[in-house]
Amino acid sequence: MKKRRIKKSVIKKGIIGLIILLALILLLIIKTVRYHNTNEYKLKQIGYNKEEIQTIKPISEENMTYILNNEYNEKIDDIIKQKYYIDKNLERYINYQKQTNNENIEQVVAIVNVNKDKEEYKETKKADLSKKELVLVNKYNYLDKDYKPENIINISNWYAYDGNETSKEILDKYIEMHEAAKQDGINLIISSAYRDYDNQQETYEYYKRENGEEYARKYASLPGYSEHQTGLAFDILTLGVLTDEFDKTKEYEWLINNSYKYGFILRYPKGKENITGYDYESWHYRYVGIEPAKTIHDENITFDEYYAYYIEK
Numbered sequence: 001m002k003k004r005r006i007k008k009s010v011i012k013k014g015i016i017g018l019i020i021l022l023a024l025i026l027l028l029i030i031k032t033v034r035y036h037n038t039n040e041y042k043l044k045q046i047g048y049n050k051e052e053i054q055t056i057k058p059i060s061e062e063n064m065t066y067i068l069n070n071e072y073n074e075k076i077d078d079i080i081k082q083k084y085y086i087d088k089n090l091e092r093y094i095n096y097q098k099q100t101n102n103e104n105i106e107q108v109v110a111i112v113n114v115n116k117d118k119e120e121y122k123e124t125k126k127a128d129l130s131k132k133e134l135v136l137v138n139k140y141n142y143l144d145k146d147y148k149p150e151n152i153i154n155i156s157n158w159y160a161y162d163g164n165e166t167s168k169e170i171l172d173k174y175i176e177m178h179e180a181a182k183q184d185g186i187n188l189i190i191s192s193a194y195r196d197y198d199n200q201q202e203t204y205e206y207y208k209r210e211n212g213e214e215y216a217r218k219y220a221s222l223p224g225y226s227e228h229q230t231g232l233a234f235d236i237l238t239l240g241v242l243t244d245e246f247d248k249t250k251e252y253e254w255l256i257n258n259s260y261k262y263g264f265i266l267r268y269p270k271g272k273e274n275i276t277g278y279d280y281e282s283w284h285y286r287y288v289g290i291e292p293a294k295t296i297h298d299e300n301i302t303f304d305e306y307y308a309y310y311i312e313k
């Protein structure tokens with residue numbers, strides 16, 4: 001009797017032990033399966049290292065799917081770490097980088113952010129007027145033929161060449177800057193301000209007639225695509241100096257160093273032609289408001305880049 005009882009308890013213990021062992025094995029299998037299903041594991045299998053995985057992890061689900069369905073890309077880490085990285089553009093950054101073989105990732109991000117991976121005047125949309133003085137008008141964002149800013153008034157000869165107009169609110173902002181410049185012995189004059197659609201059409205046709213279409217596209221905007229139609233843009237010179245020589249004047253120097261304090265920015269800077277889509281224009285200023293102008297100035301970015309990252313994103 002005693003022997004049998006001992007045997008029974010040994011069998012009982014054995015069974016319990018086996019169950020525990022099976023449970024542990026099952027747990028291990030579940031854990032392994034679960035791990036194999038993590039993005040971390042999948043990324044590792046594609047070839048991403050620990051550091052790259054840490055960079056990739058916080059991106060959107062959509063982008064993660066895209067990365068998991070594609071080959072290892074050594075540029076991704078650098079792309080995501082860029083200051084002006086915008087998550088929804090990831091696939092475009094990767095495609096544009098591959099197409100152009102551009103090794104300058106900072107530039108790749110900037111170019112895609114401002115739509116320069118797309119053809120000018122082709123994939124366009126209506127400018128978002130609800131952004132008010134931050135409205136973006138460029139070769140991808142246009143104004144309707146009949147758009148006209150409110151309160152358009154004549155600018156007195158004290159501030160501008162004959163026949164220039166702009167909206168009263170913006171003129172007041174300009175006058176503030178103009179008077180401050182005057183205090184510093186700087187004489188500014190507006191050579192062009194608000195231009196309506198028809199006026200821009202005439203300008204464009206004139207450039208085209210005189211110098212051909214390629215030139216016109218480079219130096220004038222197609223009607224509807226000119227910032228001058230917003231009433232927020234001014235071509236600023238000093239008396240007796242033409243646009244070509246303006247950047248050799250002390251007036252130019254003053255504007256570069258001070259205009260942002262009054263909410264104005266140089267809209268088409270030198271060296272940023274591939275971002276703005278325009279040749280350098282030392283005379284074309286745009287009102288954006290004091291805070292945005294300061295950011296644009298301090299971070300040395302264009303309004304197009306500012307808009308993509310700080311407004312639209």
Ligand SMILES: [Zn+2]
Pocket residue numbers: 192228233234235283284285
């Ligand atoms: Zn202009």
